[in-house]
Amino acid sequence: MKKVKSVNVIGGGTSGWLSAAMLASSFKKTGLDITVHLIESENIPTIGVGEGTFPTIVNTLHDIGLSEKDFFSQCDASFKQGAQFCNWLHEPDKQKHSYYHPFDPTAMPKGIDLSAYWVRNKINNKTSNDFAHSVCLQAHLCDQNLAPKDLNTPEYAWMAKYAYHLDAAKLGKLVKKHAMTNLGVIHSFADITEVKLDDDGFIESVIADENTVFSADFFVDCTGFSSLLLSKALKVPFIEKSKYLSVNRAVTLQVPYENLETPIPTHTISTAQEAGWIWDISLQSRRGTGYVYSSEHTTPERAEELLLKYLNIPASDDIKLRHLSFDVGHREKSWEKNCVAIGFSSGFIEPLEATAIAMVEAGVRSLAARFPQSREAMKTRQKQYNAIFTQRWNNIIDFVKLHYCLTNRKDSQFWVDQTNPKTIPETLQDKLEAWKHYGATEGDFPNKYDIFNISSWQYIIYGMEYFPKYIECGTLPDEILDKAFESIQLMRKSAEIKLDTNRKLIELYSGK
Template structure:
């Protein structure tokens, strides 16, 4: 058997954290290290290096991941200080805030019903009534969120919901749970050691890594989860970084962790994203604390002013707690798989925490790597080409969607927002879609790639939450079901009112889960 046809029998993942352990978990579940002909999966993690911990919000896909990996939802809640998340509430993104005025809209996890009856054109025609938001007219969930309620009951089985949901979680505790599960359930070998050198073979592939504590560790395939350092794919194999800071301007995050003022304080079941003069602030409610962070561009404000804005947002309690400054590389690698190495997590790319893109892309691309992982080295180049094409499309779609939030804003209180609305800072793919949608409804066929992370339903919430104008007067004849639409809007309103009486608060439900557990599926 020639070397290039050699069976891939050992995968070495360098770097832990959430990305590393998601990669290890998905690969090990697919490739079964404990089986007689399984592929060995080893994760090398530097001791005493904390995860960045920015990614504390997930989307509903994480429910499937946890279930697939054999983690019960009750176990997850007990280990991760987790709460429910039903979407993102965007505050002050549309207009400059004033003392008398503050606007908001929801990007919900319950998708609008558009397959059997699309109410969107009828909402645009004003048939839902004066002042009703798009989200409240196509889904129950915004009303549930505004009432500070949870997405399910204690009697609802694990991973099922009355409304759709993801989670807020403590990233460090989540990594610890993934570690335990990957090692004990899926047979991942865990090595704690510092990688000091990367060794290549004559073909320019990675042969091994030299660690300080465990010496040389060789493998057939390597996964780079070394964060922004990108030690393997970037520094060793020379794959360049594609900078996207000309499109997405934020480059730093200042974070702070704040305990609640009382044990019964309200925990929103959504991430709060509040626009600021040169960026935005996230506010995530976990069970024991709030995680708050100011994401901003150092080109448009100073670190001192950013910290001042963060502390003012949090209030007097902020003075008791330190902040942590996190520089961010905005962009992605030119390729994500080169020779016998693939990058995942921050080593692959990062655009900013808006819309929980970090954990979402980490999880999605780790699943993709595991699902199409080759058995032989002689097919590796084919799979690598497919992987690179698909992941590039995914990153481009994420960048377009994140930019959409800035481009549609009418804020003008800082040059940051004015520059974000310039065509030269906006991808042509996004500009073309927006031009099309001025005179016709967004359509599922506009999203022709199966590897776009954000699709039609996500765009609808943001477009019409931010008052994008679609003039459908010339198309009005296509939408004659006026009475059906009015009945639909009325039914949504009545169902939401009933649901408000059936659900408990986020905090109350999580406390019940910790005491009694959820029903197994």
Template structure:
């Protein structure tokens, strides 16, 4: 069979968040609702359930939803979504002392962009005034808003706009169904509900089609592997190996449970709560109608039975009698993400523990890059492949470094936590950064690559929140803008006072959204 020079059909194998979000992004970007556009087909098995635990997003999701044409109010209503403004890390700094928890916030934003004026060294040098003032509270009203369960906006705020930066917590299953409906009804994505039983290769070693149980052979010019951990196309058919990072990120299991509220008007947390445990940590995500709770742990340091017991004790009486789900986690990434005419997106490409909710963001990033760099002519495939692989190797390595950072900075003394601080488990790149930052403030020059998944601001929230020891005293003269810094800290205090008075609670705003919806864009 002759090899086509022009690529005009894409087949996505696998649904879930990865498959349907990729389909939506490609469809919207490649204008597949026009007659001369690329044909996009998605094949989803009716027999394979999705993992369905990726329920935290980044603020980028607002832009993504707006881009693909989904109304924010309808999204919130249909996906059980709530507003997320941060992650609250409980007991990560150290073991609880005399029963007293410790915590800090990784916020989505501060009042001042640190690339314009960096308040962190001024806070470190004591110019914020009150020594008990945390870094998060010194630079943003969001930490206090999260403590009070406040929303990031008002009902009169336009859709996707915010008085403060925000993302969402969402029901992954409902989100996938909404995306499926939107793709098939509004974006001209062709849907086939079937099981792929075989992958066909041509004489060049590229994928020519997939055989399905009931629909026969589905041919295509380009294929996207969204088949989850099985990596049916990239891993199995194209033999692209998997690079494990289990020697760096030591957790290998999660046990999860979905807990309904005991009161339909119960408060909803405005942040993801991450609480450190003896051999891992527990996530707690508040949706409109329930909490999604999961215990991520290392089976080397804790039995599955103990992990489940700790999860249910944390979840409280409402979890009694509820079914839990155990998930084996293979942490790492494919040696290549794009090979020949196939790209893996989602779990088929990589997986790291969900500590910083990076999974959906990296799906967004991968589908965005694929859409923008998609080679309509086969002659452009090799260059696009190389750039994509370079970009996502960098992004995943940086994500692994950032997650490991949380463990390395902890002063917890449980065996699991001590193992995480063993020099042999820490990437050299992270060691070098920490050595540099021990005597220098974090700088924008440390983040020169446009594809950095976690910016300067994120590192500052974690380093300062975890009490990273940084000796800036010899460099005090390098920070002469003391008056501007103190005025900035004072401004944050005033804005915080207004925010606390003016913003509704997360629950109150969600109730209004369900009743009235936001103003249209």
């Protein structure tokens, strides 16, 4: 049995350096004597717009040994507690509407499932309050830009669950330094020109310019959309998913704050437009914004116009807008032979719920948890890994499409198309048909590897005002239920006293 003693990570950026650091950290903790070597090009720029993250990033940075305060001071980071969706349900000139997807699960004071009772009240016309504010303190924290913890809370611990907004390029540089200095990751600059396979079809080495050969027992493909190893060398096909999610372009712009006192929202703001939506992410020193749109439904020029209109910025030759394009979908398999693709080389689903970096983390964690000790072990490990990731991709596609397909908007062909059954995955159609009759339950989500849990789905379906005809809940007296709902408001008042604003805590945290 040939032991796996070396791993080559091909490609840098956030996905490459997180992969190298997470693997090296895992090997170190488990006592595996496996060398990690990252090879990247100096000539290929990173995309660098992945500025939103999922709460899994908190555990990832902790696990690889980074200081959270160093991270804040070096990555222009801010706290993120969820997302707010504006104008997704109604045409904005007819009816303003917004809702939150907080990271905290729905509250259960003294074991009472507030979500079920809220739905019962809603379908019986006994409440006019929205779902997130009724069942979750975090929606109120987002309203007031309050931080999810105080200065005395330990690093990577929270009072309210959080992730980060961050400068992805700076994160890559920070993780690179940490991985090389503290985790023993070897680093080389090289432009890969050839991938050499052995007689069994496994990757034997990658060859760079000037015939430099980088051999290894295992390879991690972090070469982005080009997918040099998994796609071009190992011929794993790409499964297109644009029939469900049609946004495939983006125009982006970084915007400075008007002054140093400008509030820093503690959530991503996602505002629907005529052919997609605009993200608005607040870091320490600036906002990162972008209009994600469907090229079938609008033009780059119109996209630029709407982004500048949203920002209230007049068009000018001095404005440095950046255009991006991407294919929506994923590889048929993420692991083939002795190669796993991580990041864009594995697949990409639009950035609506910040799944890009989260899928990098999930990919490396899954790989580390079942890392093969030998080539003979790879086939079984590969089968497990690919089954998990096929399910993950399908779940994410269903969840992202959910935001679109419940709309009432008819103001453009883009929104009309979103409700066409041909654009809705059958698995999602089945869920929605069931939820016409009863509320979403834990039993609807049996896969423990799914990124989004029942609370996330509830925030979207009830935020988009999709209610069942019937909900199963107990028969508690009204006075007990009233106190349970009032507990959210009492926690809100307490938080207003105890918590600093997002900007204030960030300044204290980063030492500015």
